[in-house]
Amino acid sequence: MGYDPENPMKDRITDIGPPHFERFFPALVKKNYGKWLYHEILKPGVLKHVSETGDELYTVRIACARLISIELIRDYCDIADKHADGIMRWTTRNNVEFMVDSAAKVEPLLADLKKHGSMPVGGTGAGISNMVHTQGWIHCHTPATDASGVVKAIMDELFDYFTSMTMPAQVRVALACCLNMCGAVHCSDIAVLGVHRKPPMIDQDLISNVCELPLAIAACPLGAVKPAKGINSEGKEVKSVTVNEEKCMFCGNCYTMCPAMPLADPDGDGIAILVGGKISNSRSMPKFSKMVIPFLPNRPPRWPEVVAAVKNIVEVYAKDAKKYERLGEWAERIGWEMFFEKCNIPFSDKCVDDYRLAYNTWRTSTQFKYTSHIK
Amino acid sequence: MPKHDTPLLDQLESGPWPSFVSDLKRMAKKKDECWDILGQLELSYKDKITHWKHGGIVGVFGYGGGIVGRYSDVPDRFPGVAHFHTVRVNQPSSKFYSSKILRQICDLWEKRGSGMTNFHGSTGDLVLLGTTTPQLEPIFYDLTHDIGVDLGGSGGNLRTPSCCVGRARCEWGCYDTQAACHNITMTYQDELHRPAFPYKFKIKFSGCPNDCVASIARSDCSVIGTWKDDIRIDQKAVAGYIKGDFAPNAGAHSGRDWGKFDIQKEVIALCPTGCMKMAGDTLKIDNANCTRCMHCINVMPRALRPGKVQGASILIGAKAPILDGAQFATLIFPFIEMSTENEFPELKAIIEKCWDWWMTEGKNRERIGESIQRVGLPTFLSVMGVEPIPQHVREPRSNPYVFWKDEEVEGGFARTVKEFRIKHNL
Numbered sequence: 001m002g003y004d005p006e007n008p009m010k011d012r013i014t015d016i017g018p019p020h021f022e023r024f025f026p027a028l029v030k031k032n033y034g035k036w037l038y039h040e041i042l043k044p045g046v047l048k049h050v051s052e053t054g055d056e057l058y059t060v061r062i063a064c065a066r067l068i069s070i071e072l073i074r075d076y077c078d079i080a081d082k083h084a085d086g087i088m089r090w091t092t093r094n095n096v097e098f099m100v101d102s103a104a105k106v107e108p109l110l111a112d113l114k115k116h117g118s119m120p121v122g123g124t125g126a127g128i129s130n131m132v133h134t135q136g137w138i139h140c141h142t143p144a145t146d147a148s149g150v151v152k153a154i155m156d157e158l159f160d161y162f163t164s165m166t167m168p169a170q171v172r173v174a175l176a177c178c179l180n181m182c183g184a185v186h187c188s189d190i191a192v193l194g195v196h197r198k199p200p201m202i203d204q205d206l207i208s209n210v211c212e213l214p215l216a217i218a219a220c221p222l223g224a225v226k227p228a229k230g231i232n233s234e235g236k237e238v239k240s241v242t243v244n245e246e247k248c249m250f251c252g253n254c255y256t257m258c259p260a261m262p263l264a265d266p267d268g269d270g271i272a273i274l275v276g277g278k279i280s281n282s283r284s285m286p287k288f289s290k291m292v293i294p295f296l297p298n299r300p301p302r303w304p305e306v307v308a309a310v311k312n313i314v315e316v317y318a319k320d321a322k323k324y325e326r327l328g329e330w331a332e333r334i335g336w337e338m339f340f341e342k343c344n345i346p347f348s349d350k351c352v353d354d355y356r357l358a359y360n361t362w363r364t365s366t367q368f369k370y371t372s373h374i375k
Numbered sequence: 376m377p378k379h380d381t382p383l384l385d386q387l388e389s390g391p392w393p394s395f396v397s398d399l400k401r402m403a404k405k406k407d408e409c410w411d412i413l414g415q416l417e418l419s420y421k422d423k424i425t426h427w428k429h430g431g432i433v434g435v436f437g438y439g440g441g442i443v444g445r446y447s448d449v450p451d452r453f454p455g456v457a458h459f460h461t462v463r464v465n466q467p468s469s470k471f472y473s474s475k476i477l478r479q480i481c482d483l484w485e486k487r488g489s490g491m492t493n494f495h496g497s498t499g500d501l502v503l504l505g506t507t508t509p510q511l512e513p514i515f516y517d518l519t520h521d522i523g524v525d526l527g528g529s530g531g532n533l534r535t536p537s538c539c540v541g542r543a544r545c546e547w548g549c550y551d552t553q554a555a556c557h558n559i560t561m562t563y564q565d566e567l568h569r570p571a572f573p574y575k576f577k578i579k580f581s582g583c584p585n586d587c588v589a590s591i592a593r594s595d596c597s598v599i600g601t602w603k604d605d606i607r608i609d610q611k612a613v614a615g616y617i618k619g620d621f622a623p624n625a626g627a628h629s630g631r632d633w634g635k636f637d638i639q640k641e642v643i644a645l646c647p648t649g650c651m652k653m654a655g656d657t658l659k660i661d662n663a664n665c666t667r668c669m670h671c672i673n674v675m676p677r678a679l680r681p682g683k684v685q686g687a688s689i690l691i692g693a694k695a696p697i698l699d700g701a702q703f704a705t706l707i708f709p710f711i712e713m714s715t716e717n718e719f720p721e722l723k724a725i726i727e728k729c730w731d732w733w734m735t736e737g738k739n740r741e742r743i744g745e746s747i748q749r750v751g752l753p754t755f756l757s758v759m760g761v762e763p764i765p766q767h768v769r770e771p772r773s774n775p776y777v778f779w780k781d782e783e784v785e786g787g788f789a790r791t792v793k794e795f796r797i798k799h800n801l
Contacts, residue, residue: 002513002516002517003512003516003517005512008512009437011520012436013520014525015525015564015568017525017560017564018465018560019467019476020557021468021471021543021553023473024467024471024473025471025543029543033542033543034551036542036544036545036546037546037677037680038546038676038677039625040622040626041626041629049544057544059544064393064494065393065395065398066494067395067491068395068398068492068494069401069490069491070480070481070484070485070490070492071401072398072401073477073494074477074478076474076477077474077477077478081474086474087472087473088471088474088477089472089540090472090495091540092537092588094495099544118393118397119393120391120392124627125624125627125629125630126624126631132497137419137420137425137426137427138416138504139427139445139459139505141425143425146419146420148395149384149387149420152392152394152396153387153390156390156391156392159390159391162392165626165627165628166631170627179697180697181695183593184593186592186701187589187592187593187703215739215740218739219698221697221698253698255429259430262429264424266422266424269424279586280584280586281591281667281668281669282584282670283645283647283668283670288701298423300421301383301384301387302386323633324641324670355700357700
């Protein structure tokens with residue numbers, strides 16, 4: 001029958017969870033589950049996994065914009081039906097993978113992907129794979145920048161690195177449109193982060209009706225929000241808050257809690273660049289990314305300053321780092337003063353930590369390198 | 376016919392990377408509201424601010440989360456996105472799909488939504504992007520009745536768990552990440568659908584310390600596969616790498632000439648503990664000093680494999696910066712067994728102990744990582760019934776501000792100045 005609004009609880013099914021994953025395993029995956037011996041990257045975007053049973057599984061990885069239409073998903077389904085027994089999967093970086101059970105099936109698959117026009121193959125090995133990103137202006141209410149547009153602009157510029165494997169190690173690039181950092185910005189080789197630079201405005205007509213004031217006050221990491229009386233547009237006194245502008249660093253968390261404290265601004269908002277984070281435990285422990293460029297303007301539709309900054313860092317790293325060295329390992333080995341020098345990035349007070357455990361990031365040593373920063 | 380001019384967005388149709396703008400325009404031929412998505416986004420590109428109103432509380436009966444409500448702040452100009460709610464659908468473990476189920480979902484979304492999606496949200500959910508409030512219950516009805524899929528999580532609850540590709544297609548998976556992810560998701564459906572926590576709680580499953588699902592950075596409870604015994608070495612294959620028969624790192628660096636593979640430089644010298652050496656033609660690993668970082672295995676996948684005694688490390692408390700700063704997860708349990716047959720009893724005991732404590736002690740909107748910072752790691756370890764061991768710290772504390780308990784000190788805290796004065800008069 002379908003949903004009956006007159007009897008909303010009738011026939012309601014709940015708590016069934018996701019479908020069981022095994023339903024969607026290719027036959028070869030099901031057969032060789034837990035039996036894989038080794039793998040090879042045959043060329044950019046093409047993997048081969050060999051099982052102890054002797055079976056070989058070939059995977060072709062393609063780029064995906066993450067924000068996609070059902071028309072494109074149906075195209076993926078057509079490809080999977082034609083080449084891969086109707087199975088496909090998505091990776092943890094939102095690329096799409098098709099799997100086939102013999103080497104002979106790889107080239108016809110690649111040919112059809114090429115024919116489609118928006119299914120570029122790559123994203124494997126020591127290159128630059130997809131950018132993990134967020135909602136931006138397409139769906140979110142707290143962003144300081146867009147997501148999909150900035151990612152498209154950056155990936156167009158880095159495209160050759162998606163389809164090749166010429167980096168010292170894989171470079172993970174991520175974007176978040178505000179510092180809630182939905183996703184991987186705090187732990188990526190290169191991170192693009194939407195930032196505000198103006199304190200929130202207070203809508204005195206709304207605030208006592210739409211906000212739990214104690215929540216807005218507790219939302220501030222720096223104690224800049226305090227209870228106060230406000231005057232609304234009718235001249236009446238209302239319960240409200242004040243923001244100590246000297247203490248506010250524009251995180252926007254009070255707006256998350258209180259709709260009457262908006263802070264988005266066309267000129268104030270823009271993008272910061274952080275670098276040097278990593279997740280894996282390989283060689284060094286996981287690292288947070290560090291802020292190296294505190295602000296670049298929002299310049300839709302192609303954000304030229306941001307694109308240029310990311311490309312510059314990628315190229316200097318690619319030229320200077322040793323094999324296997326992640327961007328953060330490289331920067332720490334050469335020293336951050338040398339990172340700024342080699343990348344020709346101006347250093348400012350904005351990159352010096354002044355929050356809580358800041359002291360641990362200052363240089364309590366005579367060990368440094370002479371760079372152009374020392375006049 | 377285009378309903379709105381989009382001169383700025385049109386510029387994002389060129390270039391080699393798949394264009395979301397071209398895709399939206401293609402969808403707009405079938406779904407008129409996609410023109411309004413483009414129209415409103417174009418306005419945001421012009422104004423350089425978002426045009427979505429703050430918040431939005433919508434959902435389906437029986438659940439306290441799963442749908443993110445959203446309303447346009449310019450609904451008169453873009454009526455197609457006046458309501459533009461997002462439906463989080465729980466994805467299957469490691470995101471394998473059949474074209475059959477995807478087509479079913481596409482048909483449903485063509486009928487009742489915008490036709491646009493996110494594959495996938497950062498937490499793992501399949502995201503259906505943009506529909507109206509009256510469609511929510513019918514969508515949920517069709518998802519559960521016809522397709523057999525449930526909603527994912529949102530709000531102060533267990534969010535949708537996710538995992539790496541694991542043993543399905545990787546030789547390094549030290550436990551069944553898919554099975555663990557599915558089992559935990561099914562066991563805690565109530566905690567996922569009906570918010571009962573101080574704040575959100577995420578669980579992610581990685582098969583090895585390469586951590587392909589980034590659990591150590593992106594989950595409150597991070598389950599990372601590892602092993603206890605020796606790395607398995609195939610000396611013949613080691614010789615193969617040295618001879619140049621096999622490409623190092625499975626060929627990951629083949630786009631550039633890095634010279635001939637040098638096991639000394641590329642493996643032994645990069646080992647973080649220096650526990651490897653060549654004795655003649657034989658590769659030796661002092662496994663007692665190995666921290667299982669994966670580097671040597673990553674570089675020589677045909678020659679080296681994780682040990683056979685496999686399980687997982689449990690780390691707790693990762694989060695993004697808000698409020699008190701970003702945190703990676705902290706090692707709490709160095710090694711537990713991950714038994715698929717027994718449905719992961721050790722892991723469940725740990726998860727439930729975390730929740731029991733945090734649900735009463737956690738403050739409003741305080742992630743468990745922040746709760747642990749507030750009470751201190753020693754207190755959290757004792758809550759979890761764990762003996763402190765050196766593995767719990769990167770280094771011992773350097774300040775001397777040590778708490779002792781009354782019962783740990785001879786004679787306790789109760790004493791009188793009068794007695795003290797007998798030996799030490801003023």
